[in-house]
Each structure stands twice: as structure tokens, then as C-alpha cells.
Amino acid sequence: MGQQGKHLNSIHVSHEKHTATCATEIMAIPETVCISMSQHIGAPCKPLVAKGDAVKVGQVIGDTDAFVSAPIHSSVSGTVKDIITMRNVMGGKDQMVVIEADGKQEVWEEIKPPVINDMKDFIAAMRASGLVGLGGASFPTHIKLNPKNLDEVETLIVNAAECEPFITSDHRLMLENTQYIIDGVLAVMKYLDIKMAYIGVEENKPDAIEKLNAVIKENGHENDIKVHVLRARYPQGAERVMIYEITGKTMNAGELPAQYGIVLSNVTTFAFIGQYLKTGRPLTTKRITVDGNAIAEPKNIIVPIGTRLADVAAACGGYKAEPKKIIMGGPMMGRAVYSDEFPLVKNNNAILFFDGPQALIPEETGCIKCGMCTRACPFNLLPVSMVEAYENKDADKLNKLKVMQCMECGSCSYVCPAKRPLSFTHKMAKAFVKEAASK
Ligand code: SF4
Ligand code: SF4
Structure with missing residues (x-):
């Protein structure tokens, strides 16, 4: 298996694996959790509970008949405090079930290992x-x-x-x-x-x-x-x-x-x-890495799904500097969020709290035509030409340049000595091509 000696283009990034030797801790249950009904690709779930309902750990609190979907379970035992609509990290709006935890962590009676024959x-x-x-x-x-x-x-x-x-x-x-x-x-x-x-x-x-x-x-x-x-x-x-x-x-x-x-x-x-x-215990917690210069105690920690990022930070010693950038995921492909009020969702694997110097975006200068971006791309795409085609709003050219093959990995931006935001421009170019195709 594998291509002996043959590899796709790749780059060396600074690993910064400060928490690699930190054994995973388990977070204390927060006072409230805010569980999103949109935690999968596909149609969101509908809440199956109402304000005032008592819930237990692992209880199904959201589901839908849509084909591409997965049910959502409570990560705490307690009482449903509210069902709200809140802006999500993507900018859209999601329904959220807010649960006040009772600290007992009583497990739902229906939880048992599945019987599987085929x-x-x-x-x-x-x-x-x-x-x-x-x-x-x-x-x-x-x-x-x-x-x-x-x-x-x-x-x-x-x-x-x-x-x-x-x-x-x-x-x-x-x-x-x-x-x-x-x-x-x-x-x-x-x-x-x-x-x-x-x-x-x-x-x-x-x-x-x-x-x-x-x-x-x-x-x-x-x-x-x-x-x-x-x-x-x-x-x-x-x-x-x-x-x-x-x-x-x-x-x-x-x-x-x-x-x-x-x-x-x-x-x-x-x-x-x-x-x-x-x-038989459903997906109600997530092991994540918490790091960044703004956090007092970087660590790996198992967190109930729906915990606010601010509560996760508090469980990691709190802030030692004002966080100027919060990223859900890694610095290369993660998503920067504007508030620590967002709750943790199923697919989060890290939260990074960067202080001012760490969050600094370097000043962009002119392209020096060094070709480093092309040599970094795993798929041999042409980042400079794609940016040019996007600036000219040329969907045909973008298609010829195979912009849709770009996975927005950020390698081209990372290596660019002129600090050009290439990957971000490709993301916008892909959205432009999709929109042009739908007209
Ligand atoms: S962001 Fe896109 S163009 Fe840039 S290196 Fe990654 S795949 Fe290639
Ligand atoms: S790496 Fe930056 S400076 Fe070099 S060719 Fe690409 S865009 Fe231009």
C-alpha cells in the first residue's frame, strides 16, 4: 500500500503541540448547557422537549425524519429552561435547547448497549x-x-x-x-x-x-x-x-x-x-484541546456538548489575557468566532484562545511571483491565477483553474512571503462559482 517515495505537495507547519503530554481531564458539569439542533450536515433536528421538562443524560431531545440527520441527546440531567433561536458560528440561526443542570447527572433509563445481529x-x-x-x-x-x-x-x-x-x-x-x-x-x-x-x-x-x-x-x-x-x-x-x-x-x-x-x-x-x-451511551461529550496564549491552563478536557466556550475557558483556569481571537478547531482550517458565548458542538476538537500578539494578522504586501503557493498546494492548483480570476469575476476561468478542487487548507496562505490571504479568497471564489452556476 502507499506510493513508495511519492507524496502530494505539503508544508511544514510549526506544531505547537503544547498539550501532547497532558492526560485528559473531565470537566465539571456547567450550570447550563445550550444544545444546538443543527449539529450535522442536513436538515436540523426539531426539539422533542419543551420548556419546563425534566431531562436526563443521554435522553433524545431533538430528532427529524430527514434522511441526512442524526438525533441529538442531552449532555446533562436537569430542566429545560428555554428553547431559543440563536446565531450560530456560520452566521445562520439555529434552534437551541437550553438546559439548567441539576448536577446529579442521572442517566436516561433507556440507555443500554445496542443488540446487534446484522x-x-x-x-x-x-x-x-x-x-x-x-x-x-x-x-x-x-x-x-x-x-x-x-x-x-x-x-x-x-x-x-x-x-x-x-x-x-x-x-x-x-x-x-x-x-x-x-x-x-x-x-x-x-x-x-x-x-x-x-x-x-x-x-x-x-x-x-x-x-x-x-x-x-x-x-x-x-x-x-x-x-x-x-x-x-x-x-x-x-x-x-x-x-x-x-x-x-x-x-x-x-x-x-x-x-x-x-x-x-x-x-x-x-x-x-x-x-x-x-x-450504549450516545454522543453527549467531546474530548477537546484548549490552548492559546490567552488561556491560563492549556489542556485536553472532556466537555459536555452544549457547554459555552466561556465555561470551557473557566474550566481551564480562565483567561490570563484578553482573548483577541477565538478559534473553534485549528488555526489552519478552524473557524474564528466573535464571542465566547457560543456552545460546543459535536464536531469541535479544539478551542484556541489567542491573545493580541498571537492573533495579529500580518500586513499584506504585493505578490513577488515566487511560486511558493503553487509548490505548497497538494493538488497543484494555481493560487495566484485563481485570485486574479476571482478579482476579474471570471467564473469560466475559475472553473478552468479547478477552483472547486481547493479544500481551503490554507497551505498557500501559510507559505506566502507577501502574507496574501489566498485561501480565504479561494473560499469566496468557490462561493462565486456556485452562485454563477445557479443563475
Ligand atoms: S487552500 Fe486551496 S489552493 Fe491553497 S494550498 Fe490549499 S488546496 Fe491548494
Ligand atoms: S506565494 Fe505569495 S508572493 Fe509568492 S507567488 Fe504566491 S501569492 Fe505571490
Whole structure:
């Protein structure tokens, strides 16, 4: 497997993995949580509770009949204080169930390990668990694990690359919950009848590689689950990059891994599957990395979903400087948010609180035509030409330049000596091309 010596373009980014040796803590239950009804790609859920209702941990509080969806569960026991509509981090508006916690953390009576006899039961259990892609995409897992061409799928890939600076939550997961990862992998292999699995991990996590190999051996699966050691480069964890590096297959934007005989998901997703099959406890918490110069105690911490970012900060010693930039996710592909009042959602894996100097945006200067942006792009796109075409509002040219293949990884912006916001411009160019096509 893999293309010996052949790699896509990539860059070296400063790792800043300050929390890599911090064992994961569990956050104390906050006074209130604010649980969004839009935590997956697809139609939002409808609240199934009303103001004043008592709820328990793991109780279903939102669901919908829409095909692309996953139910939403309460992360605390307590009383529904309100159902509000609030602006989300994308700028749209979401319904949120606000729950006042009673601190008892009473577990919903209906929670029990799922009984699974076949693929149909397995997929139903995946939906009931509320699982969505935990690597960032929020695509409901029960759909991803049930591709139309399942009989052509022969390879399972576990994406355990954590190439964004600062983030170490997956690294800690691999060290602390290794058996759950392998249990999840084995369950998916069993029910989807997949014969071979690869866990893609970067070489800068030798302890995680060693632990995974040891647990695979303990389970007697050295022949069908292989740890594939990847270079510690960015953007190694991007789906299309991971697939190329492990299988040598080139996938285009808009295509699905199943078209190439592959099912791929993030390592956190597999660990959750392993845990859910054993306990029946749905997705109500998330392990995240909290870091940045504005936070007093950077750490890895398991947080109830729906916790306000301000409460997460307080659980990490509070602010030691005024946060000037808050990012949900990593600095390369995460989303900057304007308030610490936003609640944590299922696919968050990090919150970064940057102080003034760390948040400083360098001044942009003129392009010196050095070509570094092109050499950085994993897909050999031409960032300068795409920016030019966007400035000229030339949708045809943008299509010829394959702007829709851009995954907004930020590599071109990162290496640009003129500090041009190339990736951001590509994002706008993609929206422009989509809009032009819809007219
Ligand atoms: S942001 Fe787009 S153009 Fe820039 S390096 Fe990444 S994929 Fe290539
Ligand atoms: S890296 Fe920056 S300065 Fe160099 S060619 Fe690209 S846009 Fe111009």
C-alpha cells in the first residue's frame, strides 16, 4: 500500500503541540448547557422537549425524519429552561435547547448497549447513537457506513493524522482509549465485511504508534489492521491526502471514498463506536484541546456538548489575557468566532484562545511571483491565477483553474512571503462559482 517515495505537495507547519503530554481531564458539569439542533450536515433536528421538562443524560431531545440527520441527546440531567433561536458560528440561526443542570447527572433509563445481529441493526445503532463525523465534517456516520456500493468496499481507513498545530486531543485518545479504537474498527470491519484496515498516524507520535500496534497484537489482528506511518506534514489529515498517501488513489473534490472502494473516518469516530457498542451511551461529550496564549491552563478536557466556550475557558483556569481571537478547531482550517458565548458542538476538537500578539494578522504586501503557493498546494492548483480570476469575476476561468478542487487548507496562505490571504479568497471564489452556476 502507499506510493513508495511519492507524496502530494505539503508544508511544514510549526506544531505547537503544547498539550501532547497532558492526560485528559473531565470537566465539571456547567450550570447550563445550550444544545444546538443543527449539529450535522442536513436538515436540523426539531426539539422533542419543551420548556419546563425534566431531562436526563443521554435522553433524545431533538430528532427529524430527514434522511441526512442524526438525533441529538442531552449532555446533562436537569430542566429545560428555554428553547431559543440563536446565531450560530456560520452566521445562520439555529434552534437551541437550553438546559439548567441539576448536577446529579442521572442517566436516561433507556440507555443500554445496542443488540446487534446484522448490518441493518448496526446501521440503526449508529443513527441512534447520534454519531456524526467527528473529524470536522459532521456527516452522519450511519450514512457514511452504508454506501450504495458496499460490496465494492474493501479497505477501511482510520484517519488518525492530527496535522493542525496545537491540537492533541486525538493523540491523547490514541494513548488513553486505544482498545475502544480497535473495538470500533473491528465492529465496522465485521458488519461491513471489510477485510483490511489501515490506521494512518504521523511519525511524530511514536508513543501512539507503539500503543496502537501493541493493542492490535493483543487482539490478534496484526494481519488485518495495520498502522500506516505518515510523514508529519500538513495537510496530512485531509481526506483526499490521506487516501492518496495510504492507497495511492487520487480522489477529486465531490467524490466519495466509497467510489474508490474505501470507507474512511476519523479515529475519534471509531473510538466512539467501540465505546457505544459496549455502553450504549450516545454522543453527549467531546474530548477537546484548549490552548492559546490567552488561556491560563492549556489542556485536553472532556466537555459536555452544549457547554459555552466561556465555561470551557473557566474550566481551564480562565483567561490570563484578553482573548483577541477565538478559534473553534485549528488555526489552519478552524473557524474564528466573535464571542465566547457560543456552545460546543459535536464536531469541535479544539478551542484556541489567542491573545493580541498571537492573533495579529500580518500586513499584506504585493505578490513577488515566487511560486511558493503553487509548490505548497497538494493538488497543484494555481493560487495566484485563481485570485486574479476571482478579482476579474471570471467564473469560466475559475472553473478552468479547478477552483472547486481547493479544500481551503490554507497551505498557500501559510507559505506566502507577501502574507496574501489566498485561501480565504479561494473560499469566496468557490462561493462565486456556485452562485454563477445557479443563475
Ligand atoms: S487552500 Fe486551496 S489552493 Fe491553497 S494550498 Fe490549499 S488546496 Fe491548494
Ligand atoms: S506565494 Fe505569495 S508572493 Fe509568492 S507567488 Fe504566491 S501569492 Fe505571490
